[in-house]
Amino acid sequence: MLVHLSEHGTQSETLELKKENQMQACPTLSETKKAVGYLRVSTAGQGQRGNGIEAQRASIESFARSEGFVIDLWVSEIETGKGADALTKRPKLAEALKAARRLKAPVIVSKLDRLSRDVAFISGLMSERVPFVVAELGADVDPFVLHLFAALGEKERKLIAVRTREALQALKRKGVKLGNLESLPIAQRLGADAMRAKADAFAQATLPIIQAYQQQGMTVREIAEELNKRGVETFRQGQWHASTVVNLLKRTAS
Numbered sequence: 001m002l003v004h005l006s007e008h009g010t011q012s013e014t015l016e017l018k019k020e021n022q023m024q025a026c027p028t029l030s031e032t033k034k035a036v037g038y039l040r041v042s043t044a045g046q047g048q049r050g051n052g053i054e055a056q057r058a059s060i061e062s063f064a065r066s067e068g069f070v071i072d073l074w075v076s077e078i079e080t081g082k083g084a085d086a087l088t089k090r091p092k093l094a095e096a097l098k099a100a101r102r103l104k105a106p107v108i109v110s111k112l113d114r115l116s117r118d119v120a121f122i123s124g125l126m127s128e129r130v131p132f133v134v135a136e137l138g139a140d141v142d143p144f145v146l147h148l149f150a151a152l153g154e155k156e157r158k159l160i161a162v163r164t165r166e167a168l169q170a171l172k173r174k175g176v177k178l179g180n181l182e183s184l185p186i187a188q189r190l191g192a193d194a195m196r197a198k199a200d201a202f203a204q205a206t207l208p209i210i211q212a213y214q215q216q217g218m219t220v221r222e223i224a225e226e227l228n229k230r231g232v233e234t235f236r237q238g239q240w241h242a243s244t245v246v247n248l249l250k251r252t253a254s
Helices: 002-025 044-048 053-067 091-103 119-126 143-173 181-215 220-229 242-253
Strands: 033-041 069-078 107-109 132-134
Touching: 033 053, 033 091, 053 069, 053 107, 069 091, 091 107, 119 143, 143 181, 181 220, 181 242, 220 242
Parallel strands: 033 069, 033 107, 107 132
Antiparallel strands: none
């Protein structure tokens, strides 16, 4: 009889433990976090393409479900993301910021360029003291990494524009008619040049970060680990290794 009671007690304790673990595993309403969803396209025509309003919303909704966010308010607008003064042209973004302050919640976007393509503008948004979460980058990416990605994107666009303009001018001087099928090999070389320009832009933008770590006495392996920990991807969107850091340093030195 005593043995039976002891076993029964143990079973009861086990059941209670299982219930407690299940409750902890499933977020309750009190544990969910409010957020503001912000959606932007530059032109009405963009809404029909891959990164349109509906695609952005689906991305944010999927992210919110996985991270325990509840979108309290959706804000969308059709406006350019260019220019450091873009906030004055984007009343809906200002509305999203105001709502986020009231709710004490972050603003979630699908991709960083939905906020802006201008690094100065991104920096300005950070001074608004409203946290931003980029679904594509993850919930744990800090402002340092957001600023880094903005700088990388801006430098990459500028370098590609310069290289493309120079290449087109060189073709015109040679008398090449663009759009001609005979120009296909030249166009392919231009594509390869554009990819190299992107890689160069990424290397030049990332170099100051790596140099700062070097000044702290960190080895290339430790630098790679730190970049991975911060969520910074390589040019090919992979993980950093000691060899990756070394290759980037060689690329910027050449």
